[in-house]
Amino acid sequence: MSRYQQIKEKLYSNPRTWLVTGGAGFIGSNLVKSLLQLGQYVRVLDDLSTGYWENVAQVIKETGHQKTENLTFRNGDIYSLETCCSLCEGVDHVLHQAAQVSVPLSMEDPLLNNRTNVDGFLNMLVGARNSGVKTFVFASSCAVYGDDPELPKTEDMKGFPISPYGLTKLMAEQYAALYHSIYGSRPIGLRYFNVFGPRQDPGGAYAAVIPRWISMLLSGRSPVIYGDGEQTRDFCHIDNVVQANILAACTVNEEAFGQVFNVGCGRSTSLNELFGLILDSMRRTGLDVNDPRPIHEAPREGDIIHSKADITKARTFLGYEPEVSVSQGLERSIQWYLDNLK
């Protein structure tokens, strides 16, 4: 039995209390769903700035009423220390996902970015420490590596972020490491690569490539590829990210605390390949797609050319083993968009 399976069985027979910040967003709502399915008690803190109450409502519907009696929702801002402290009380594990998530927006409004991703983050660290939570797992990002061309990315590489977003994620990691060394807090940072899956928002100016393309293709439009399409990303289905969070929160490996871990699949896919994989998945799902061609436009300034995670550290310390491949994940996601974009 895998380590993940063992932990899930343990949680199921002995439920714990979790706080998921950003639980109305894409990643957070998927975490909430998995925790409820495991019979856990879950608190959500979200200000609904980029998340949606509908995501929470959908999770409630999908998990059934019996399990969702275990769920409480607070519409609030992590910028409020009082809110963070009161919600951390009595919590075993924090999964901190709330953040200002857009790189372009962080360039336009670095103060807002700092307010949420550094001040808000610190409020959560303080709240978690005051309440003595067992573990504090938080979302970091591959953006901390900046545009250093060396691949694959290993956690010991020195990052030079090229956006306020990347910088604030790096600052959060450093605060967490400091809290571990001076107060003995037990934080673990997860550097997500390109996560995709159900409930990822396809709208808005800063939408991620997979939901944007799927939604365009479903409505008969051609997606835009900036540049020649040979740029690569380590796309990672949300179920793998949920696994990494649960493993990190429940780890008994003391050496994991105060550390950061890459969370990807350890494989790179070019945008041209991705386009083909999406079309294949759509056809396998029974959709009648002809032979749409992407529109190529000039490369965007600041776009990183290649990205790929080395996931050895997460494997070794946490027992992380991605279970869903990119093409399996695409198929699951397309089915979700088909059911929900009507």
Ligand SMILES: NC(=O)c1ccc[n+]([C@@H]2O[C@H](COP(=O)([O-])OP(=O)(O)OC[C@H]3O[C@@H](n4cnc5c(N)ncnc54)[C@H](O)[C@@H]3O)[C@@H](O)[C@H]2O)c1
């Ligand atoms: N999606 C990815 O590929 C990816 C990659 C790297 C890192 N991340 C990180 O993962 C986390 C979740 O991202 P996501 O993709 O689910 O984005 P999302 O926008 O769907 O989720 C973020 C959630 O945080 C909430 N939020 C924002 N500011 C808040 C505040 N001040 N107080 C309370 N709630 C607030 C939003 O309303 C939203 O529900 C973020 O920390 C993000 O930086 C995501």
